[in-house]
Each structure stands twice: as structure tokens, then as C-alpha cells.
Amino acid sequence: MDVESLQKSGRRRGSCLDVFLVMSIIVLFVAVTAVAAGGVIVVMDLQSKLMDLQSKAIKVDHNHDPLTSDSAYKMQNVAYLEAITNGLNKLENSTMQWDTVPYGAGQSVGTNFIFKKTQHTLMPKQAGTYFMYINLNLTCIFRCRAGLLTVHVGDKLTCEVELPDSTNSKPVSKKCWTVSRLDEKELLTQMTVPKEGLENWQLNSSELGMFLAD
Incomplete structure (x- = not known):
């Protein structure tokens, strides 16, 4: 069994979940702001911003293990x-x-x-x-x-x-x-x-x- 490969796979999975959480918080902030202002969110623009955010998060975490980081999100209030x-x-x-x-x-x-x-x-x-x-x-x-x-x-x-x-x-x-x-x-x-x-x-x-x- 390739232990190194399994470890890399675990890090990629953890990174994806961390990116999901970051994107979710950003989307929530946009949604609440839009409701308060009575505005309309343009879905395509929102998705574009999420893709940009995901790209930046992946770059930040390239040499970083999200599973052991002090900045990793607590999962008790999250379901994926x-x-x-x-x-x-x-x-x-x-x-x-x-x-x-x-x-x-x-x-x-x-x-x-x-x-x-x-x-x-x-x-x-x-x-x-x-x-x-x-x-x-x-x-x-x-x-x-x-x-x-x-x-x-x-x-x-x-x-x-x-x-x-x-x-x-x-x-x-x-x-x-x-x-x-x-x-x-x-x-x-x-x-x-x-x-x-x-x-x-x-x-x-x-x-x-x-x-x-x-």
C-alpha cells in the first residue's frame, strides 16, 4: 500500500472541505447583506467570485496541511x-x-x-x-x-x-x-x-x- 499516496489524498480531501467552509461563509455573508439591502444577487457573478476564492485558498494551502493546522475549522456545526x-x-x-x-x-x-x-x-x-x-x-x-x-x-x-x-x-x-x-x-x-x-x-x-x- 502506498502510504504517501494515501496521506496526500487525505490532505487534498481536507483542503477541499476547508475551501467549502470558506466559500460557504463568504456566500452566507453576501446573502445576508443582500437580504438586508433588499438587493438581488447575480448568480453567475457569485459563482465567479467563489471560483476565485477557491483558487486563492488552494494556493495558500499548497504547502500546508489543513488537517493539523491551528486555523482549521471546527466541524461540529458543519455537515458535508x-x-x-x-x-x-x-x-x-x-x-x-x-x-x-x-x-x-x-x-x-x-x-x-x-x-x-x-x-x-x-x-x-x-x-x-x-x-x-x-x-x-x-x-x-x-x-x-x-x-x-x-x-x-x-x-x-x-x-x-x-x-x-x-x-x-x-x-x-x-x-x-x-x-x-x-x-x-x-x-x-x-x-x-x-x-x-x-x-x-x-x-x-x-x-x-x-x-x-x-
């Missing part, structure tokens, strides 16, 4: 999940399945959350205001028809993806987020497709995250 896609990536009316990822000596769901893998639910232990985000990545494997994919995270976040007619494997991505009041209630992530289906579209690596903003 990745979609399970091993043979289960067909788009259909279903409950999306998620799993945690290793983070330091533990997993990517903090102690202030309850994640039930077999029931596919995530629940905060504490009522409060939470930032929630979902990132969907899809690929056409062969002659895919256009259609609307809708994903609901409980009744708090809805993400709609307009999929085009496609004959290639160029990926389609969509990020959706919200700041919402959550109670101690289990959240299911439900996928809905048109009646005619979305044959040959597949879900790739996708993410669900949230953190307590109070």
Missing part, C-alpha cells in the same frame, strides 16, 4: 456529504443517497447533526438559521433528451437543472443555496424527473452541505 453514485446514478424519481467522507480523525458530519445513511436523512440537533447548499453534476452518456431535473432538500431548498438535448459527455453543473430556519427535523433529498424520463443522463460527483449560521 457526497452523493453515492456506484451504479445508482440513473436519474429517476427517487431519494438521493449520500455518504460522509473522511475528515481528519473523523467524518465530515459534525456532532451537532444526525446523519442516517440507511434512511438517507440528515437532521440538525439544534434549531437555528442554517446555510444550505447543493452542487449537482450531470453527464450525458449517449443521445440524451432535454428535460428539467428537480431536487428538493426537504421543503427548504429546491434546485432545478435544465438539461439540454445532448449527444456528448460534456458535463452540466448547477449550484443552489439558501439561508433558512431549520428545526430538529430529518431532511430527505428527493429527485424528480419529467414523466417522459431523462434516459442516459447520469448523476456524477455531487455534494450537499450545511452549517449553523446563528
